[in-house]
Amino acid sequence: MSKSVEVNDSNFDQIVLQSKTPVMVDFWAVWCGPCRMVEPIVEELASEYEGKVTVARLNVDENMKTASQYGIMSIPTLLIFKGGAPVSNIIGFRPKAEFKRSLDAVL
Amino acid sequence: MATKREYEVVIIGGGPAGLSAGIYTARARLKSLLVEKGVTGGWIVNAGVVENYPGFADGINGLELADAMQQQAQKFGLETLTAEVTGLELKGEQKVVKTNEGDIVAGAVIVAGGSDRVKLGVPGEEEYTGRGVAYCAVCDGYFYRDVPVAVVGGGNAAINEALELTKFASKVAVIHRRDELRATKILQERAFAESKIEFLWNTVVEAIEGEDTVKRLKLKNVKNGEKSTLEISGIFVTVGFRPNTDYLKNIVNLAENGTIITNEKMETDVPGIFAAGDIRSSSIRQVAGAVGDGAVAAIYAEHYLARK
Numbered sequence: 427m428s429k430s431v432e433v434n435d436s437n438f439d440q441i442v443l444q445s446k447t448p449v450m451v452d453f454w455a456v457w458c459g460p461c462r463m464v465e466p467i468v469e470e471l472a473s474e475y476e477g478k479v480t481v482a483r484l485n486v487d488e489n490m491k492t493a494s495q496y497g498i499m500s501i502p503t504l505l506i507f508k509g510g511a512p513v514s515n516i517i518g519f520r521p522k523a524e525f526k527r528s529l530d531a532v533l
Numbered sequence: 534m535a536t537k538r539e540y541e542v543v544i545i546g547g548g549p550a551g552l553s554a555g556i557y558t559a560r561a562r563l564k565s566l567l568v569e570k571g572v573t574g575g576w577i578v579n580a581g582v583v584e585n586y587p588g589f590a591d592g593i594n595g596l597e598l599a600d601a602m603q604q605q606a607q608k609f610g611l612e613t614l615t616a617e618v619t620g621l622e623l624k625g626e627q628k629v630v631k632t633n634e635g636d637i638v639a640g641a642v643i644v645a646g647g648s649d650r651v652k653l654g655v656p657g658e659e660e661y662t663g664r665g666v667a668y669c670a671v672c673d674g675y676f677y678r679d680v681p682v683a684v685v686g687g688g689n690a691a692i693n694e695a696l697e698l699t700k701f702a703s704k705v706a707v708i709h710r711r712d713e714l715r716a717t718k719i720l721q722e723r724a725f726a727e728s729k730i731e732f733l734w735n736t737v738v739e740a741i742e743g744e745d746t747v748k749r750l751k752l753k754n755v756k757n758g759e760k761s762t763l764e765i766s767g768i769f770v771t772v773g774f775r776p777n778t779d780y781l782k783n784i785v786n787l788a789e790n791g792t793i794i795t796n797e798k799m800e801t802d803v804p805g806i807f808a809a810g811d812i813r814s815s816s817i818r819q820v821a822g823a824v825g826d827g828a829v830a831a832i833y834a835e836h837y838l839a840r841k
Contacts, residue, residue, distance in 0.1 A: 458672055459596040463571075497745065499676040499767075500663040500727040515662035519572050521615065 429472035433482040435489045442482060443510040450525075450533045451482040452515075453503045455487050460519040461502040467522045471529065478529075479506075479529055508532050540566045542621040542834055543630050543639035546777075547619050548775075549820045551645035552602040553827030554834075556645075557750050559609035561835050566639075567606070570617035574599025574786025575647055575810075577820055581671040581697060586820045598820070598831060618646070620780045621806075626731040629804060631780075643810040644781070644793060645827060648774035657741030658770075665747025670697035679703050679769045683750060684747020685738055686771035692716040692724050693736060694769050699729040706763060708733045710755055731764075741768060776812050799830035805837050 433441050433451065437524065452468045454461035472481035482511045486493040486501060496505060496512060505512045506528060514528050542558045544551045546568030558565040564732065572578050580595035607613075620631035630637045650668050652658060658666055667673040670684075674697055682702040684695045687709035698705045707724070712734045714721050723728050733752065740751040740762075750763045763797040776791045786794045787810075792814040799807045809826035811818050816826070 454622055454673070455676075459574070459599075460672060462574075462596065497664065499665065499746065500667055500673045501676075503663065514662075514725070521570060521617070 428469060429476060430483050433484050433492075434488075435491045438484070438489075438492050441480070442507050445480055445507070447478065447480060448513075448529075449482055449507045450475075450529060451497050451505045451506070451507060452481070453482045453486050453493060453501050454483060455485060455494040455501055458501050463519050464502045465506075467525065470522070471525060475529060478533055494518055504528075506532055538566070538635070540564050540612075541629070541640045541838055542566070542643065542831075543568065543637050543641075543643055544643045546575075546645035546647055546810070546812070547573035547603075547613065548645065548646070548647050548810060548823065549577065549599070549602060549832075550575075550756040550812075550823035550827040551643070552606050553824035554612040554643045554645060554809055554831040555827075556602070556609060557828050557831030558834065559611040561831070563835060563838065565611050566613055566637060566762065567613045568616050568618055568630065568637070569613060570615070573613070575823075579669045579671050580693075583820060600823075603745040618780060621784050623784070625805065626805065640838050641805045642809065643799075643807045643809055643821075643827070643830045643834060644778075644785075644812060645830075647778040647811040648776045650770065651773040651775050653738055653741075653770055653772060655738055655740055657743070657747075660740055661743060661747050664745065665743055665767050666741060667767060668771070670769055673767075673769075674698050674701045676811060677702050680766035681706070681764065681767045682767040682769065683708055683738075683763060684769045685709075686769060686773070687711060687713075687718060688771070688773070689717055690771040692720040694771050694800040695730050695821050696720070696723055696727065698769065699727055702729070702767070705730045706733055706765065707731070708736050708738060708750075708752065708763075709739045710735065715758040724779075738768070774811065774818075777814060790814075791817070797829075798833045799826055800833060805834075807834055 504516045507515045541563040542565045544567040555567045565688035582592040584592045616632035616634035622629040628639045628642045678701045681704040683706040685708045736757045752761045793808040807830040809830040810823040
């Protein structure tokens with residue numbers, strides 16, 4: 427059972443921007459190899475940080491409005507939102523420890 | 534916390550060379566561990582379609598090929614560890630592979646860690662990475678639809694990237710510091726026939742500039758010293774690869790460019806340490822070569838372990 431939340435142009439504001447806890451958004455696409463590699467790590471993080479950070483995934487193909495709004499030019503990109511604005515980003519496939527460091531930094 | 538594990542074979546690197554070696558050692562019932570710091574599959578994961586790997590007349594998607602290799606290796610019992618190798622020590626006949634997740638003791642080691650992309654090392658490159666500076670057309674070309682972009686380099690990687698980018702960009706400028714390409718003939722033919730691609734010969738990039746995202750490049754002609762500016766929205770860097778052998782400097786014999794010297798049995802100058810794939814000096818830098826190297830290294834590693 428996937429612990430990550432799927433977000434899109436319609437619910438992005440409600441789930442990400444209005445969230446009381448930090449939200450990590452994984453911007454991905456079907457045709458992006460490294461994105462598929464990041465996916466299992468993102469799911470693990472969703473479980474490990476349950477209750478503390480919401481982990482969300484946004485398909486950039488289907489949600490170009492949100493993707494271009496945040497200037498996404500390379501995927502995978504993980505943006506961490508706090509209080510309705512992005513506070514940190516990680517671009518490209520990175521080891522899990524690096525994602526954890528960025529998450530721990532906003533808690 | 535450092536934990537110590539023991540394996541008959543440790544394979545460093547999870548690209549086609551490492552996976553091929555893993556299929557062979559695991560199937561030979563050798564207790565095997567593959568250590569990979571990032572994405573298993575290696576560079577083909579970013580390749581889009583692999584055209585020249587034998588057995589696929591219509592080509593095969595790089596990620597699919599990598600997935601298939603990994604599943605095959607796992608089927609035979611290859612264990613994997615996500616960690617970065619930071620050192621290799623010799624303790625008598627034992628090899629100690631040091632990683633950021635602890636030490637692993639091995640009877641034989643197959644180094645298949647490949648290489649990483651060389652960066653330009655110019656102002657603006659770090660700053661604009663992910664915001665106009667990119668290293669993978671298949672991954673990021675999508676974000677450069679209908680805008681002009683540049684590709685730096687003159688080898689196969691550069692021309693492949695340029696051709697891929699013509700699917701998205703309005704114009705592709707190939708910037709190369711010499712006046713002829715290193716790329717293979719068939720790729721050169723395709724590039725020259727492509728109207729969207731223009732070539733800037735004898736040119737190097739001096740700086741990458743922009744506002745929020747990349748807007749222009751400062752160029753220099755290396756023949757006459759003339760400087761110029763090129764307005765583009767993205768720059769794809771494909772100027773070469775660097776072998777991942779920093780931790781092997783005083784352990785095995787390396788060539789001047791850092792690649793590992795081996796004989797036809799994939800043996801290095803240290804008994805029990807083998808190398809496979811792009812990391813080798815005489816590598817052809819192709820998937821077909823990598824899987825061949827991996828299988829050869831695995832077989833001779835098996836012989837080495839059985840030598841008593």
